[in-house]
Amino acid sequence: MSNEENNKEINELLRQALAPLRAPELRRDLWPQMLCKLDEQPPRVPWFDWALAAILCAVLLLFPGAIPALLYHL
Amino acid sequence: MELLERFAGGDLEAFEALFRQHQKEVYSWIVRIVRDSGIAEDLTVETFWRIYRARDRFHPAANFRAWARRIATNAALDHLRTARREIELPEDLAGAGAADPAVRRETLEQIQRAFFQLSAKYRLVATLALIEEEPYDKIAEAVGIPAALVKVRVFRAVRVLRKKLHSLGAEVGAK
Numbered sequence: 001m002s003n004e005e006n007n008k009e010i011n012e013l014l015r016q017a018l019a020p021l022r023a024p025e026l027r028r029d030l031w032p033q034m035l036c037k038l039d040e041q042p043p044r045v046p047w048f049d050w051a052l053a054a055i056l057c058a059v060l061l062l063f064p065g066a067i068p069a070l071l072y073h074l
Numbered sequence: 075m076e077l078l079e080r081f082a083g084g085d086l087e088a089f090e091a092l093f094r095q096h097q098k099e100v101y102s103w104i105v106r107i108v109r110d111s112g113i114a115e116d117l118t119v120e121t122f123w124r125i126y127r128a129r130d131r132f133h134p135a136a137n138f139r140a141w142a143r144r145i146a147t148n149a150a151l152d153h154l155r156t157a158r159r160e161i162e163l164p165e166d167l168a169g170a171g172a173a174d175p176a177v178r179r180e181t182l183e184q185i186q187r188a189f190f191q192l193s194a195k196y197r198l199v200a201t202l203a204l205i206e207e208e209p210y211d212k213i214a215e216a217v218g219i220p221a222a223l224v225k226v227r228v229f230r231a232v233r234v235l236r237k238k239l240h241s242l243g244a245e246v247g248a249k
Contacts, residue, residue, distance in 0.1 A: 007232050010185075010239070011204050017185040020206050021109070026101040026118075031093055033119050038086075038126065 078134040089129070092138065093122055099139070100146045103216070106206045107150040107198060117153055121146040140215060147198070147216040154194035188238035196231035203228045 060067055080088035100121055105114035124145050125132075132141060192200065198217065202208045203224065210228075214221040 007236075010232055010236055013181065013185050014189065014200075014204055014235070017182040018109070018189060018201075018205050021106050024102050024105045024111070024114075026098045026115070027111070028115075029094075030097050030101070030115060030119055030122075031090065033115070034093060034122055037119055037123050 076134060078132070078138055082129055082132050082134050084129060089122075089126055092125075096139065096142055097122070100142055103143055104146050104150050106208075107147070107201055108153055109201070113153065113157075117146070117149045121149045124149065143216045144218055147218075151194055151198055151217075154197055184239060184242045185235075188235050188242060191238060192231055192234060196227055196234060199224055199227040200231040200235070204232070 060070070077088050077091055081092055097118060101114055101118045104117045104121070105111055108114050108117065121142065125142060128145070132138070189197065189200070199213060202213045202216075203210065210221045210224045214224045217224065
């Protein structure tokens with residue numbers, strides 16, 4: 001069997017295994033859920049993360065030679 | 075003032091009007107990718123949340139529908155990347171009943187299993203191109219890549235799928 005025929009067979013089987021969703025309907029209005037999301041407070045960055053970022057900046061300023069090593073390990 | 079201009083300016087009523095106009099279409103696009111109605115609803119809200127946050131970057135003369143679809147595609151792709159790889163499909167969306175009786179159920183299950191093992195970017199294009207039969211240029215616009223690259227990804231997805239099926243011992247297109 002050629003690759004093309006093989007691919008066609010796989011495509012056909014795929015459509016049988018995972019049938020296409022013809023015109024899937026949204027069953028409810030999502031606006032109330034959207035409003036709840038809009039009302040949520042933006043996530044706050046913990047003070048510990050700010051402290052770590054500050055320490056990292058200080059280290060990089062004092063030891064610029066560490067920048068390539070840091071980039072290597074990222 | 076036009077609706078899109080008001081939206082870009084941060085008007086919540088304009089955003090609500092756009093939400094109500096486009097929520098069904100966005101949902102319909104996402105559910106085809108993630109194939110789960112509950113997840114698709116959450117991702118529709120997530121999509122509009124991203125749209126609202128990015129309103130400053132939206133140009134009112136641009137195509138809102140295409141922009142929304144692109145953001146929806148990214149949200150769905152993020153979900154595919156992070157979500158647990160489901161083996162079992164929800165009954166209402168699996169479509170197992172549509173199977174050709176000549177094809178063994180076991181083979182179809184192996185195909186489902188192999189398909190859900192594909193990487194997110196391959197699964198996305200394979201779902202839209204092969205299962206939903208969306209045109210390549212529409213997929214390309216939604217994903218933000220050239221149509222030629224969509225074709226390449228579909229081709230690779232089928233190749234990976236074929237290898238996975240072979241390793242699972244499925245009797246599909248034995249060479």
